[in-house]
Every structure is written in structure tokens, then in C-alpha cells.
Amino acid sequence: MEMHMNVHEICRICLREVPLIDILKLGAKTSMWMSDINSYFKVQLTFDDDKSTSLCKRCIGKIKTWRKQVERAERCQFIVDYLDTVYQKQIVGGEIKKENEEK
Numbered sequence: 001m002e003m004h005m006n007v008h009e010i011c012r013i014c015l016r017e018v019p020l021i022d023i024l025k026l027g028a029k030t031s032m033w034m035s036d037i038n039s040y041f042k043v044q045l046t047f048d049d050d051k052s053t054s055l056c057k058r059c060i061g062k063i064k065t066w067r068k069q070v071e072r073a074e075r076c077q078f079i080v081d082y083l084d085t086v087y088q089k090q091i092v093g094g095e096i097k098k099e100n101e102e103k
């Protein structure tokens with residue numbers, strides 16, 4: 001029995017066959033994609049990989065969405081830090097206690 005599946009024409013992550021994007025052909029962005037694929041899927045692609053270095057659009061999309069969520073979380077930390085600073089000042093100044101007593 002012969003296997004006709006081309007091991008280089010499947011998504012490295014989910015085995016789908018189309019449409020594929022070869023990560024090694026993304027030029028300057030290839031390293032960043034390799035790093036993000038490893039962070040997100042725990043799969044490490046290499047430049048001399050014998051296995052498929054392609055991902056399907058769905059898996060690529062998951063990483064794009066994840067990147068946006070990470071960026072958003074990062075931006076939100078500024079607000080979290082600010083709120084924490086305000087809160088800490090109120091505790092030190094006894095303002096929270098005072099407000100509660102007045103009500």
C-alpha cells in the first residue's frame with residue numbers, strides 16, 4: 001500500500017491541507033512566526049526542518065488573534081498599575097475608611 005500524502009503539504013499544527021502558508025517563506029517575519037508558533041502551540045519549526053513548515057490559515061489566524069489579546073493585556077496593565085497606585089494612596093491616606101464612615 002502506498003501513501004500518497006505529501007508530508008510537506010499539510011498544516012504542521014492540525015494536518016489540514018489547504019490553504020497553507022509556508023512560514024519559511026515569510027522573509028524577515030519568519031523568526032517571529034517561529035517563536036510565536038512555539039509559544040502558542042509548543043511546536044518548534046526550524047530553518048532546516050525536514051517536516052512541514054506550513055500552517056493553514058486557520059492556525060495562522062489563531063496566532064494573529066492571540067497576538068492581539070496579548071497586546072491588549074499589555075496595554076491594560078498600565079491601567080491596572082494606575083488603579084493600584086490610586087488605591088494604595090487611598091489606603092495610606094485613610095480615605096477609603098473615612099468615606100465608609102461618612103455613609
Ligand SMILES: [Zn+2]
Binds near residue numbers: 016
Ligand atoms: Zn492548521
